[in-house]
Amino acid sequence: MSDLRDMFFEECDDLMEVLSTGLDDLQNGNGDAETINAMFRSVHSIKGGGGAFGLDRLINFAHAFENVLEDLRSEKIEADPGLIALMFSSFDHLSDLVDAARDDNDIAEDAGASILADLKQVSPPEDGGAEEAEVDSADFMPLTLDIGGDNDFGPLPDFDLPPSLDLDTDPAPLDDLPGSDGVSAFAIEFSADPGLYTRGHDPALLFRALADLGDVTVTADTSNVLTLAEAGDALAALNWTLQLIPNDGVQEDDIREVFEFVESQCVLEVSTTVVEKAADIDLPELPTLTDEVPAPDEADTAADVTAPTTPEPAAKPAIKVVEAKPVAGKKSEPRNSTIRVDLDRVDRLINLVGELVISEAMLRQSMNELPVSANSSVSEAIGQLKTLSGVLQESVMAIRAQPVRGLFQRMSRIVRESSRTAGKEARLLMIGDSTEVDKTVTERLVEPLTHMIRNSVDHGLETAEDRIKAGKPAQGTIKLEAAHRSGRVVISLSDDGAGINREKVRKIAESKGLVRPEDDLTDSDIDNLLFRPGFSTADSISELSGRGVGLDVVRSEIQALGGRINLQSEPGKGTLMTISLPLTLAVMEGMLVTIEGESLVVPTVALRETLQPGQANVHEFCEGDRGLSMGGEILPIVDLGEALGFRRQLSDLDNQALLLIEGESGRRSALAVDNIIEQREVVIKGLEQNYQSIPGIAAATILGNGKIALIVDTDQMIPAAGKSQLSLLKGQEHAEVA
Amino acid sequence: MSDQTNEEQTEDRIEIVSFTIGEQAFCLNIGHVLEIRGWTSTTTLPHAPDYVVGMMNLRGAVLPVMDLSMRLGLGKTVPESRSVIIIAHIDKKSVGFLVDAVSNILTVNQADMQPTPEVSSARTAAFIRGVYTMDDTIVRAIDVHQIMPQDNLVAA
Numbered sequence: 001m002s003d004l005r006d007m008f009f010e011e012c013d014d015l016m017e018v019l020s021t022g023l024d025d026l027q028n029g030n031g032d033a034e035t036i037n038a039m040f041r042s043v044h045s046i047k048g049g050g051g052a053f054g055l056d057r058l059i060n061f062a063h064a065f066e067n068v069l070e071d072l073r074s075e076k077i078e079a080d081p082g083l084i085a086l087m088f089s090s091f092d093h094l095s096d097l098v099d100a101a102r103d104d105n106d107i108a109e110d111a112g113a114s115i116l117a118d119l120k121q122v123s124p125p126e127d128g129g130a131e132e133a134e135v136d137s138a139d140f141m142p143l144t145l146d147i148g149g150d151n152d153f154g155p156l157p158d159f160d161l162p163p164s165l166d167l168d169t170d171p172a173p174l175d176d177l178p179g180s181d182g183v184s185a186f187a188i189e190f191s192a193d194p195g196l197y198t199r200g201h202d203p204a205l206l207f208r209a210l211a212d213l214g215d216v217t218v219t220a221d222t223s224n225v226l227t228l229a230e231a232g233d234a235l236a237a238l239n240w241t242l243q244l245i246p247n248d249g250v251q252e253d254d255i256r257e258v259f260e261f262v263e264s265q266c267v268l269e270v271s272t273t274v275v276e277k278a279a280d281i282d283l284p285e286l287p288t289l290t291d292e293v294p295a296p297d298e299a300d301t302a303a304d305v306t307a308p309t310t311p312e313p314a315a316k317p318a319i320k321v322v323e324a325k326p327v328a329g330k331k332s333e334p335r336n337s338t339i340r341v342d343l344d345r346v347d348r349l350i351n352l353v354g355e356l357v358i359s360e361a362m363l364r365q366s367m368n369e370l371p372v373s374a375n376s377s378v379s380e381a382i383g384q385l386k387t388l389s390g391v392l393q394e395s396v397m398a399i400r401a402q403p404v405r406g407l408f409q410r411m412s413r414i415v416r417e418s419s420r421t422a423g424k425e426a427r428l429l430m431i432g433d434s435t436e437v438d439k440t441v442t443e444r445l446v447e448p449l450t451h452m453i454r455n456s457v458d459h460g461l462e463t464a465e466d467r468i469k470a471g472k473p474a475q476g477t478i479k480l481e482a483a484h485r486s487g488r489v490v491i492s493l494s495d496d497g498a499g500i501n502r503e504k505v506r507k508i509a510e511s512k513g514l515v516r517p518e519d520d521l522t523d524s525d526i527d528n529l530l531f532r533p534g535f536s537t538a539d540s541i542s543e544l545s546g547r548g549v550g551l552d553v554v555r556s557e558i559q560a561l562g563g564r565i566n567l568q569s570e571p572g573k574g575t576l577m578t579i580s581l582p583l584t585l586a587v588m589e590g591m592l593v594t595i596e597g598e599s600l601v602v603p604t605v606a607l608r609e610t611l612q613p614g615q616a617n618v619h620e621f622c623e624g625d626r627g628l629s630m631g632g633e634i635l636p637i638v639d640l641g642e643a644l645g646f647r648r649q650l651s652d653l654d655n656q657a658l659l660l661i662e663g664e665s666g667r668r669s670a671l672a673v674d675n676i677i678e679q680r681e682v683v684i685k686g687l688e689q690n691y692q693s694i695p696g697i698a699a700a701t702i703l704g705n706g707k708i709a710l711i712v713d714t715d716q717m718i719p720a721a722g723k724s725q726l727s728l729l730k731g732q733e734h735a736e737v738a
Numbered sequence: 739m740s741d742q743t744n745e746e747q748t749e750d751r752i753e754i755v756s757f758t759i760g761e762q763a764f765c766l767n768i769g770h771v772l773e774i775r776g777w778t779s780t781t782t783l784p785h786a787p788d789y790v791v792g793m794m795n796l797r798g799a800v801l802p803v804m805d806l807s808m809r810l811g812l813g814k815t816v817p818e819s820r821s822v823i824i825i826a827h828i829d830k831k832s833v834g835f836l837v838d839a840v841s842n843i844l845t846v847n848q849a850d851m852q853p854t855p856e857v858s859s860a861r862t863a864a865f866i867r868g869v870y871t872m873d874d875t876i877v878r879a880i881d882v883h884q885i886m887p888q889d890n891l892v893a894a
Contacts, residue, residue, distance in 0.1 A: 351798070354798065355798050358798065598781065598782055599781075643784075644784035644785070645784045645785055646782070646784065685798075685799070685800040686800075687793070687800065689800075689831070690799070690800065690801040690802060690831045690832045690833060691783075691790075691793070691801070691802040691831070691833075691887065692887065694783055694784060694785060694786070695784075695785055696784060696785070697783075697784060700781070700793055700800045702795050702798065702800070706795050707779070707781060707795065708780070708781040708792075708793045708794065708795050708800055709781065710781065710783070710784075710793075
């Protein structure tokens, strides 16, 4: 039972996502009939599942929500902004209910009562409309009676909905309710195109999957089967007629879902029919499916199929309710086939592959130490091993990648809630929500992003009156954008609010002793004061933010993910916060270098060029500062060994190699190192797990010889604009918030 | 790590791993000890406190090695082949402690732990929970939570 329960809640997550996507589409005017259908189905499935677990409040609410969607579907009402807003709040409440049910929490008795009332007002449950909309289902009701002539009210399949629902006018499609003395069944006509077999699908497996949904009777039509000699090139000749007496709650969509992956390679017709409850009187005992349906391994094995001689289903389809609508989501992106895997298993696999890559590197290294003659034949195999383990690693990492859509959708709720609390008007614009990011990253971004969005609404956006005064639309826009950029994921959050009030920030910082009045601060210095611990600019501690945890918490969360956060603001125009994160948490390309005998890795993403310093292009400045002239520009030279405290300042750079790096902000500098060894892929090992973050170091990795090499955080090695020294060296607060 | 409650709940007898640093004997609750390894070279960490020797590779995991002697104010250990690293799991982190030698695994009576002598310096008071008396030597029980590098020592 608990497994089923878990499964239900997992499904709920998916269903809520569909619902949320639908709502967004409606709001943006992209919605069509299919959008509403999909939303309806989601709510309906949640209601159905809720019924199975006796979640009364969930059912009641889903029911009211469903009524509204039903009316919307039948175009009795229109999706005006008011209704969409109501549906958004309904969505929020529904997800609260699901969460509460999942965690066995109680939520306040009156929570959502007003939403429920509003929903009921839009679509009164007594309204016969819901029923009328189910015309097709309602139509077959009399027929059921006709067929099951004997008034034998046989035992009905368990039907778990609470009694309250029975009193209600339940708009659930009646075809999933058992008829009074007949059982509604599905008649499925299925014929496969040759392509189905060549893609490795097997009808027997599909039928077996159907068997999970209810009692299945399979009849094969072998009339078209050719002899092996005639069959020639992969012609699919078998057609099947199936009759499914569904288990409780099984819908036509569930059936279609079974065939989802072969949709384009078959002809599928699903219709409802009614069979007598005691169907087994008419149907002979059937051998198990496995024996019954031969599995055509290849298309042309169809020839030796022995057709089962099952009689035609007892009742011919009473009414053919062939669904006029295309299967769910034709317009939206095609649904991908998925399996649910425990995250621990994936992580274990990733760790193992990481070890494999290290072992492979160690093997390669020891090969290189052998005399050349010994390894010529082996080196090719080793090369293949390298390629394979690389591909393997990539594929394994891809398992963890997930679109940020779910994360963004949660944020859309935060915007709604926080703007309501703050009494401001705001909408969330989401861009690039299909960008894939490591699952851990998306999970751990929830908190920081929530906080940032609350900040934007609370401090960034102005009130509607102020906005109108400033010549902006009354409704503020918060834009959440995700994109892949040069091997990293960049998530930016911008608002069109008032921007940072630097004067105020500075005043507060001074009053809190963070800066001195005589300090000369650039605009970006002031902006970055916001990330200092314990900073809050709100005049009053509002419900939203200003709880004492400030952006410093956001920053440390982002840093823990190997990311960094940047802030730009323009008074009157708005604020832009950019979070840049590593794409995966596990591998990267890096340049192996040595300094004073220590091996270090410089990430290739930041690397632009390697060069030898010459007398002509290196210029000395005060205190041993050096600059490198490159194409008319003078770039700062940073001695990596000195920056990391491995050695004192070098008297000259003659024996050094220079790595030209470019940071996130586009600024560049040259790193001086002793030797450049080679470029290689390294497995990232976090330092925070067992230790803590180290300034100037992003992570560590294990080399082929088992030694640990540190990975340089290049962005911290680029002196900030206007600073004479690396902040790192002086141990000051970093100029760049990172 | 709810060793506090563990120590209170289990019967009074606990097992400890005793080891030496210089002339002094110390111990850790065996529950914290994952394994004991010989000295392997470590990778130096920049901007690390002086008692952090570096990072070591333990079958693919990267963990810091702390010079316990340095941490306790007993001077820097020069690692040699006889030196031992005790791998311990403390507060969800794995850490290696560089010590001179591991001497024994002992079963002691929890109640026999005596408070640290009043003469203690601040460092002793912070890092030593108490002492067990064994024959004519005393074994100092290390407070593992205090001994770990504290986050504020290296401000990011």
